[in-house]
Amino acid sequence: MNEQEKAEVNLSTEEKFKEAARIVFTKKGYAATKTRDIAEQAGLNLALLNYYFRSKEKLFEIIMIEKVQQLFAFISPALNDTNTSLEEKIDWVAVNYIEMLTKNPDLPIFVLSEIRTNPERFAKIIQLNTFVLKSHFVKQLAERKPGINPVQLFLNFLGMLIFPFIAKPVFHSTSAMSDDMFNQLLEDRKTLVPKWMKLMLE
Amino acid sequence: MNEQEKAEVNLSTEEKFKEAARIVFTKKGYAATKTRDIAEQAGLNLALLNYYFRSKEKLFEIIMIEKVQQLFAFISPALNDTNTSLEEKIDWVAVNYIEMLTKNPDLPIFVLSEIRTNPERFAKIIQLNTFVLKSHFVKQLAERKPGINPVQLFLNFLGMLIFPFIAKPVFHSTSAMSDDMFNQLLEDRKTLVPKWMKLMLE
């Protein structure tokens, strides 16, 4: 029994359910996910879901809060760091965000799609996005290009980081590009996206 | 009874159902859409859905084919026009795609999310995407910037056009920006995106 197996054995039932829910909700979305799917993924009895979380919806909310935080709040500290330059922020965020998204390629489409379906429901959680928009980073953008709404540049940055992950299943399902090649392309963007951003900031 | 009302009266039951399905599927996605939702939206009897389309799934397929075409094939002719320069293509696509997306803001998230959920299911339809990747446009990109995979630049272009529409509900639900302001920002991108693309192509 190696270390990983030990860790798995020690997972509480509650945690096993959450882990299963992360996988299944992210893959299928809330509506298409059955409670039986989650129980099966967790290898646990269906009734435990209600015992531990009261409802499918409550479990979803827990996972969704995590995932929204992951997508939006991940970069928030870096964006609000007053000790780093605009260029430094761009470099750091590009590398680390792409790395995070590479490990969670379905995160963006999952979160954005659920928000689209129930916008009001997540308004409070995403309030964190307001901190991103009022970040030091956005302030720096405004100073660098005074004639352009900094949100434009912010959308470009975020879009260049996120959109390829959203588009990935399109490339995959059409065999338009091998997975290896696409992943390499994503990796290359760690340096390319900052380069393009800096062009826009000249 | 004005012209519009006349047109509506003449719509066949089948067409009324399709129109309702476009609205509801696009808003809620396949899984969260009930056949009763569609019937209600159409103001028609539920059983007619099966009479005309045999199943929810078949109706969905019809709508999805349309929507995939709209998202991917809309720009295909322009991208394959051998008589226009790279810059001309960029200008035209930016204006017309943003205009199309402004009228169908939910299109991208709907299509991309459904593809994510059932990638294999739409592979044949999206084969059209291969024609985009092998387009004259992508060839032109490769010639202009020989050191960079043209798909990178293509992803940037598409991402700068599409991503803000995907992100719109986030801005809306958090009141991070008024709808008027956000729409203006989208409108501005008709000229800004080509400008940024051209910077990347220098």
Added chain:
DNA sequence: AAATTATTTAATCATTTGATTAAAGTCGAT
């Protein structure tokens, strides 16, 4: 060890959902 509490199990329930059915209504041809 016994009692109490917590967790798990498998069956069941109440409601929802896509689909079917049979009858009624409409339309066009004769």
Added chain:
DNA sequence: ATCGACTTTAATCAAATGATTAAATAATTT
């Protein structure tokens, strides 16, 4: 007006789904 084909209606069905229940089991407390 009648007939046949097509369309529509409202009720019903069969299966699925989130949730509940009661009993059994396991863990903790006394």
